Amino acid sequence: MTKLPDVKSWSLRLRIFLFFALIALLGSLAIAAAAMFGFSRLEQSGPGSAFILTGFAGALSLVGLVTWVWLLFDQNVARPIQELSGEMRARAHAGVDKEIDHAPARYLGDLAPAAVAVTRDLRETRGALEDAVAQETERLKLEKARLECVLRDAPAGVLFCSADHKVALYNAQAVSLLEQAGDLGLNRPLFELLRRGPVEDAYARLQQSSPRPLSIGATTELLCVSRDDARLFEATMRLAPELTPKGAGSVKGPGYVLTIRDVTEAVAKHTDRDALLREVFERVRRRASNLQTALSASRDQATLTPELEERLRDAFDADTTEMTEAIAELSLRFDALSATSWPMSNIAASDLAEAVRLKLAVQGVDLSVDTAPLELNCDGFDLALLLTSVAQRVASAGLGDTLSLRIQPEEADEANPGAEMGAVIDLCWRGETAPMGAVEDWLSEDLVGDHGVTGREILDRHGSEIWPERTREPEARTTALLRMPLRRARALQTEATRSNRLEFYDFDLLNASQETALDDRALDELTFVVFDTETTGLEPERGDEIVQIAATRVVNSRMLPGESFDELVNPERSIPQTSIEIHGVTEEMVADAPTISEIGGKFHRYCGECVIVAHNAPFDMAFLRRHEKRIGARFDQPILDTVLISAVLYGGDAEHSLDAIAERLAVDIPEELRHTAAGDAAATAEVLLKMKPMLREKGITTLGELRKACSKHLGMMTRPLEVADA
């Protein structure tokens, strides 16, 4: 007899065949057994009864047999299949990672191993996908950081705008170029800052010239003017790639990048230089020809009468005086124009001083530095070269010791009111004054650089000079110094003043659809201005006034602290001590602040077309609305109240003070900021951000739906609200 293979390795088909074979075999045996049993009873009970007995016994044993086989089948086949499918589903949908336990399915042949293979493959694929997503996310983060770096130091202003000319990105340079024209902010219309015409023309030009679908990267040059006409910009417009939605797609068109360079001064300088040249020719030519004529007349002795001689002399005088004055004046103007023609950059005074100190240290000369927080408009490399060389000469000439380099600001002098702020660079030491002749020799030598430039040339480029001076100090020894003035300097631009606004860009703005009315717009798409006021008291109708307005903008579910608004307002009345104790705004603080007519207008422009949000909005709005006439603008933007939104979420009976809501939503208000306009506005904005997903769960996704839900709770506003929020 051949040995059967291991039971566990039998195939499913063989097993099921065996079940049926078992039924057939045992069924036949049962029927045969029943027939024999009936036959044995034939003599005792007669044929009829024997037949019945046979049939009954056969049926009974068949039922028992089938039941037994079914139990076997159920336990070893049906149930394991069900379990297996359940396990597979868990792996497919619930993300279970454990390997399938296939002991219960051991009699199912290859089914269990096959399922294990499938789910293992699924798990590996899923893992690989997760890795890929994580990697891609990391890569995107890096690219974003790189983009920020590139934009931060791009020498030009960069603005990324959507097809409907709203700003989706800007860099620090753009802020400083456009700061005179107005406030730059995300999702704000570009045309609040730049004149509409040239930009729209250029955009249309690009769209016409590029085939559909628009070729990305098509560029055009344009000149545009700031809204206040004060600045002229040379700009490049480049179409940006857009997300093409699946299906029909929007007809909005692509956004664009606008790179702007301020050419106001360059153009003005060019124009000035032209005008100057023309004037030189006009004024000098006329006088020169006058002189020539008068001179030849005076040579003609025959006709020269004493009277004529007298008149000619007067003419000489007048013409030479005029020509002298003209040349003096024109040369001053030429100096002023040409001093700015060499390309200069803004170098921190401390960086320049440090460079000189290090260069000297290499040569064994000690230098201490003392610099004001200034940026010098200069050619830093050449200037460091010059200062190093001069300092080294002072040291090697044995003029003294204790060398120090001092860089201080210099206000524009009265004789020259148009001049900008400058700086003075002093190289000081204790000892002898530097002889001018030696200084002049030093300046005429080639400096130890690689481009053979002399100190004199560097000075000329900077429109500067070096001369020795002495200062008398309380100590016995006097300090000698060499002084070099610089025409252009400015206060040091700290990282905070330069770029604290760069973090904000949001390319999703480019995909926002603007066509629909605000009510149909999704809450996630809207831009909100969340604000809070501090006031002299609680009763606007009895003459209480605003003393401070602060606001923050929320764009695409992000708070933008760099675009916040915070202004003190002169209430044109006294501030009661009780109110000062709450908000800390004193009468001295607002004494020089603008009045509500100015700040209200500024705030209205800040709000633009956004949705206005406040905690207990009717209170704050009442103070503003009373002055709409003075402000010259109406606050007709949609207004949301976080008190009402809280009522929508938690029911009208819950407590809706800002503190209570903040606590419920785990929004942390630092104690020192509580009851400051800026702190409360920021807290309200955070509350709003946390409420949005909760509203979505309630099926409220658009502004219209939210306003409708809020209006059901409007009744509660007739009740006096919490006093603490004033």
Added chain:
Amino acid sequence: MSKETANKSVMLVEDEDSIAIALRFLLEREGYEVSRVADGKSAIEEIKRRAPDLVLLDVMLPGASGYEVCQSIRLNSALDDVKIMMITARASATERRKGLALGADAFLGKPFSNTEVKAEARRLLSEKALGDD
């Protein structure tokens, strides 16, 4: 010839003959006693020797520059009474500051008119007269 200008000595330090001749003529007519030096090096020696009341000092000079001459006059306390009027064709605001910082009493840009020179000379010498009194 007014009393206050009488017997005042003026030294011209100027290398260009044409302007030196004209200035000498102009100043002599004003009643000053005028001498002239044509280069920086000998100017320093001459000024030390003669201690004039006023020096008309051109900036661009052979030998030593006007600035150098000016500085050496001011470093010599025996010459504290000497008034210095600097004259230059490059009269930018910075050069004016440099000249005044080095001790010049007046700074005149070329071209200048005769009246200007006369008025400045008179002003400086009367200041000096006041200082002497």
